[in-house]
Structure formats: structure tokens, C-alpha cells
Amino acid sequence: MERMQQVVGQARAAFNSGRCRSLEFRMQQLKALERMVQEKEKEILAALKADLHKRGPNAYSQEVLGVLGELALAMDKLPSWAAPQPVKKNLLTMRDEAYICPEPLGVVLIIGAWNYPFVLVMQPLIGAIAAGNAVVVKPSEVSENTAQLVADLLPQYLDRELYPVVTGGVPETTALLTQRFDHILYTGNSTVGKIVMEAAAKHLTPVTLELGGKSPCYIDKDCDLAVACRRITWGKYMNCGQTCIAPDYILCDPSIQSEVVENIKATLQEFYGEDVKSSPDYERIVNKRHFKRILGLLEGQKIAHGGEADEASCFIAPTILTDVSPASKVMEEEIFGPVLPILTVKSVDEAIEFINCREKPLALYVFSNNKKLIKRVISETSSGGVTGNDVIMHFFLSTLPFGGVGNSGMGAYHGKHSFETFSHRRACLIKDLKMEGTNKLRYPPGSQKKVDWAKFFLLKRFNKGRVGLVILALLGIVAAVVAKVSF
């Protein structure tokens, strides 16, 4: 507890010193982060391999590439993101300066998750630094090698007081959450999300919660099943299913269920070969607890493919379940493993209803050749994000806000959205101390004449025709003069 107070207090003092406000300083830190990722690539990949059995090229494209992209984007755009934004003025404020000034929030806390342990700490960190904040980083203790690496590396490259790393588990995180932060970004599950928000409420700290849920995947009869299944297979089994936006379960017509299974099986063969266990591209479950949890979901299910497991190496084969009942255990919680249940629905209406009776998911997927159908599914459901005719990909477009809704979270980040999440957009109006004439309209004593003038100045009944604007401006000037003279 005392240690946390000290760490956070030091970060706050460092923030208050003002040194992280200048754009040069922020750029310098971002550049240092970039150097860190480039110079320590080997160490980062080794940590990911130790934690999740993630191989080099896979780990690189999943965790390092995205980080480099965000860094390049942030450094490129920082001057424009941080610049004050002038806003449209009304007649009354015509001669004033009115703008929105993005400002840092202060000391922010980033709590990472274990499934993509590097990128889920780095991407928020980039946004928080770019926005000019001090940042306390708390990587997940479950991915212990990456946590230790982050704790070792960040102080070597970044300002030590401004960006401390705190390692540890539940007790350390609980102690950390008693401190006051100016924003908390948490990635993890909904149960802990509630705890984080409740702790934040004590200090009125805004939060971004990147949670999870069961992301549905609807496959329409009218679609290229081979392509659809290949894409789904890729998204489902990457990182051994431990992806918050993995397609959790499939909804499809009973008539195509077996074809879906066959296509997925064929793709699995293509991706991982005959013996999945010996494929270097197939990962493992992060620990025994999750291993047991996922195996437990298979009980009583019809296993159409897979099901093999090996506790010693936390290996679970890519598994497909068919004719799954909505009431079964595998449909109660987010699977977060390489198990793909297929539930049959007779129509897209049934699929939409099925999705809508459940908590809002982080992602929603729909495959169809029929564009109208895709549009309909999007319009009649709600989710954090959507990819149509593919999976996962909306995550990689940083112009799209990435976040959940309802049980899957609140707030969003990536790209400019990260910068905005970690900034306060301060409204600024700078008036002149002169020109008191127009102000007299608003001062007591009140009168009907004043009311009528107020209506004229304020009511936005007018259309934005250019001629209208010019006339308005002229009238405004006349009014100001008249007001000055008559009051």
C-alpha cells in the first residue's frame, strides 16, 4: 500500500513538474519506445514464446507490428492531434476566440491482460504518453515473462518517474486501485471490470474498460463457405482461441452445419498440418486453471472434431462442437479457448433475436454474399465493433474506435481515439474586456426589449445560406451599435 502511494505520488509530482507537457518531450518518449521495440525485439518475442507458446513470426505480426504502427502514427499526427481546435461561433461570440484545447488528464493507470500481454500494455501506453500524461503500467501477472520484461525495459528507455511499472497480482492491483488516478484503462473480464469501476468511482476517475463476452458469428446460407470458414478458422484458433474478439460461437442454418465443419477441418489441416500438436504455429493455453476450465466446457457436448488435450503442455486441440444447446455450459461464459460451438438457427431473424437476448458482445461477425443482409444484422444488433465477411480485422484499422458496449465494456481506443481517451477536451472562450455594449443586453434590470434582442442573437432558426449569414453579420454589427447607444 505504501509502495503504491509512493510510486503514484512520484508520478504525480513528476507530472506536476510539467515536463511531460511539451510536444518535444512526448515525441522523445515515443521515439524511445520505438527504439525499445526495435532493439529488444528478440527479448520481446522470447517472452511471448515463454508465456503463450507464441512463435516468432506470429508473435511479431500479432504484438509487435501493431505497436510499431501505432507509434509511427502517433509521432506523425501528434502536432495536429494536440493543436487547439477552433469551433463555430454564434453571433454573440463572433469577435471572440473560441476553441477546444486538448490537455493531459494527469496520472493514468493502464492494467494489461495476459492474452496479448505486450500489445495490450503498449498500445494504451502510446496514447497516454502522446496525450501528455504520466502513466502507471500494471502488466498482467499471468503472463509473467512479459510482465517482467516490461518492468525491466521501460525504465531503461523512458522517464522513470513518469512511467513506472508495477508488477504483481490481485493484492498489488487492489492496493494500486485505492490510489487516485485521472483515468484508468483496464483490459480483462467483466467481473473485475466492475471492481475497477467501483474503485474508480470513489475518486470520480473516468474509466475505459475493454472487456469481453461471447462474440457471435452468423454464417448465411448464401455465402462462399470455403472462404468464410477459412477466415473464421484463422480468427478463432489464433492464440489458441485466447482472443477477446475471437468468433466465440457460430450461428447457421442446420442445412450447412456439416459443410461448415468440413470446411473448418480442411482449413485446420492447411494451417497446422496433420499433427496440430507439433505445428510450431499453434499456441497453448496460458495456464492449468484455464486449461481445466475450457476442458470442462466440453462435457456432454457432441465433438465433431478435436477434443484432444494434454495437461502437461496445456495443449487443447482445435475443437468443433455441433448441435450445441443454448442452455449448455459452453454457451454461458466466454470460451477464450480453441473450442468452437455451432448452434443452428432457421433464419437470420432467429439469429438476430438470439444475439439480442444476450449481453452485448465485443465483436459481431456476419458472413453473407447478400450485402443487405449484412446491413440488416448490423442495424438490428449492438456490439462493440463489427467485421462483415471476415473476423478480427476491424481491430487493425486504427481509424475505427476499438471498444465494447454494455457488458463488453465502455470507452474506446486505437489511433487518434487513444489520444482522445487520455485527453481532456477543455472548452475555451476568450473575450475582449471591451465591447461592453453588447453585454448590456444581458444585465439586469430585465425588459421585454432585451428579451427580444436576446432571441435575435441566440436563436438558431436561420439556415446556413451564405447571403443569410452576411445579412446576419451586418445586422449583428448594427444591433451591437444600437445596443451600445440605447442602453
Added chain:
Amino acid sequence: NPYAGLVSHLRAAWLSGKTRPMEYRRAQLEALGRFLEEKQQDILEATALDMGKPSFEAYFTEILLCKNELNNTLNNLCHWMKDEHVGKNLVTQLDCAFIRKDPYGVVLIIAPWNYPTQLFLVPLIGAIAAGNCVIVKPSEISKNTERLIAEMLSCYLDNDCFAVVTGGVQETTRLLENKFDYIFFTGSPSVGRIIMTAAAQHLTPVTLELGGKNPCYVSDSCDVQNVARRVAWGRFFNAGQTCIAPDYVLCSVVMQEKLMPALREAITEFYGPNPQESPDFGRIVGDKQFRRVRALLCSGRVAMGGQTDEKERYIAPTVLADVLPSDPIMQEEIFGPILPIVVVADMEEAIDFINARPRPLVVYAFSCDCKVVNQVLERTSSGGFCGNDTLMHVTLTSLPFGGIGNSGLGKYHGKFTFDTFTHHRGCLHRSMGREALNALRYPPYNQQKLGLVTATFEVKRKGMCTLL
């Protein structure tokens, strides 16, 4: 759970999709417009009864500003609702990428008593425009307005989708047991904490418009009479019961001397020799609040005003001089017609004073020297900032209105209200074709594939040679 029925009724209406089409939202907003027109007199009378709000003030804040927001929303609704297409990277170049503006669902708006119509209506406008179902919980302290809203709103809006819940702390607590998809609260920081804690149980996102002590720095170089007028106007508007009122003044001892006659003149100009008789000066809303504000008078010395009348809940426009940071009036948000002046040596000391305290809803700075104004702006943090005037920044709907830290989280007004009640859903619509391009991302992995993926995905810094 006494409100479970009501909430599930609204949720059923929400799930039916009724509130989503633009025509529906437009019709409901236009009905709100008719409410403002037809019930204008009733609204003004109710606020007069609730806190003696002068009719000019009431018209300005409860009718005019609301009409402004309504018209702005109606003019722009179509545009705001549209999918926002976003820039794409190489991989998604041929896809459709956009941000969909989804309503949240069933939202709750809890309004305070000081601007009882505006502070429920402006959020309501945004919530309806964004396509939600809404429960409005007006403040029980402004009881006449509460009754008016409860009786009248149902005559204008669709009762399947919009409801009013009345009551006090107990009723609000029970209401919060239900799951809402968004909660918008205006009130005090202590209740804000309670609301956010309740919201956390359901992972409900919130906007909290809270308060604090808004500092007002007056530099030595300024047009004293204009400053006095603008500060007095902002302080005594609605008898000081304004979340963005200048709470206290920071200035040098020299400026304090100059401000006194100027403030006296401004107060007389506004309210005449006896403000208690002026129809343009309001009253404190309730006995409890009156007693609380009156108790703050024993701080510093009364330079002008100080008279009170408990029967009328009248507190005269008061200026306190030589107030110390330890005085009672400096320990809480005043929310009454008393302006304390705290003497500081210079702008540096003023900035340090402001920064040593919780971040307020707004910081004010007055100076003929724009460098001074900019310094105060740059070196402090607050929800908003207004240089050389008070209150006016909230009349500009293009500026976001909200707090930071203890003064709140989230923002609204204009399009920001619509955005507050909207889930911005990232959507990527790809094609089933061009599968060959995807081959790069599939296992089995190798260095070559990685090289190509890197080349196509990487964001390169400008000025570097690239095939993109």
C-alpha cells in the same frame, strides 16, 4: 424493485426498434419543441415559485437556450446519425469502414434543481436524438417544476419510450438498482460518487456533471468597471445557484480596493438600491440550502450586502473582502449570492492557489493583457475556461461542456450531447472475394510471409520512401 416494471416496459419498447428511425426521433423532438412553446408560461411560473427565478433569467436559460439546442439538433440530426466513413489502410483499402452511431438503449437522466428545465431537457434532447428510450428523474427540490414535468411530458412524448420518475433520495436509490445503458447525472460530487458506484454494478457508462469552486483571477491591468459588471452578473445570476458561477475572486490587495466601488456600482445598476425589491434577483431554493449559505457569511468581512431574510429565503448580493483560505466559505462550493475575495500577491500565487485545489468546472481570468489570460489558461486545469467574462462559454453549443476530476466526467451540449448518448461502433465490411490477399496472414507462418505482411501493414513515418 418498484421500478423494474417501468424499466422493462421501456426496454421492450427499445428492443422493438421503435426509437431508431429518424422520423420517429424528429417527431419526438418536435413534440418537445411544442412543449417548450405551449407550456412556456407554466415553466416560467414553476421556476418562479421554486426559487424566485427572475423571468428574464428563466426565459434565457430555461426556454431560449433549450430552443437553441433543440433547433441545432433538428437541423443536424440527419448528418449526425449518418455512418462516419473513416480512413483506411492498405489492407482494407477496398473495404467499407465506418463508425456506426448506435443508441445505447434505455438511459437515465437525473437532473438538479437549479436550472430544473434546462438540465433535464438538454440531455433529453440528445438522448432522443441518439435514438434511446429515456427515464427522466427531475429534482424533488424544485417541486413545482418536478410536478410540471411529471404531468406534462407524458402528454407530448411517446409513453412507451419515455417516462418521468419523481421522488427523493430513496426513490433514486431504488431506481438505480435497475440496469441502465447510460446514466447522465448533474449534481454534487458526493452524489456523483454514489451514482458511479451504482453504475459500476451494471457496467453502465456515465456522464457526471458535477461542481466545485470556480476561481476567478482578476489581474491588475484590466478595465475594472467592466470586470466588476461581468463578475457580478455571473455571481448573482440565479442568486448564485449556478454550477459555473465564479465562486471566488483572486486578486491583489490593490485590485480588491478598486473592485469594491466597481462591484457596488454594478450591483446597484443591476438590482437597484434594495435588491430584495428587484424582480431581477432570485431567492435560495429551500430552507436547508438557505441556512447552509447563510452560515458561510462569517468569513472575511462583509464589504457590501450581507442582509438576509429567512422568510423569503433572501440573501442580499454580498461581497466579502479579505477572505482567508481557511475560512468556512472557502471549504465548499458556495452556490449562493456571496462573492469572497481572496488576496494573492500576483498571478503566480493565484495559479498555485488554483492548482493546489480540486479541478473546478471552470476557471475565469480577467486581464487586458492576453498573455496573462493565456498563462492562467495554460497552467491550470478545469472543465472549461472563459477569459474576460463569466458563464458565456456555455452558450456556444460548439464547445463541449463538462468537468474534470472532481468536477465531473464526460461532456455535452450541441453535438456532444448526441455523441454522449451514442455508442460509436467500429464497423468493417469486407468482401468475400480477394481471398488470395488474405493468404499472407494464414499459418503456416514463415519469414517471407512476415516480410510481406510488415510491408503492407506498417505505417511509415512521412518523409520516408515507401511504395504506399
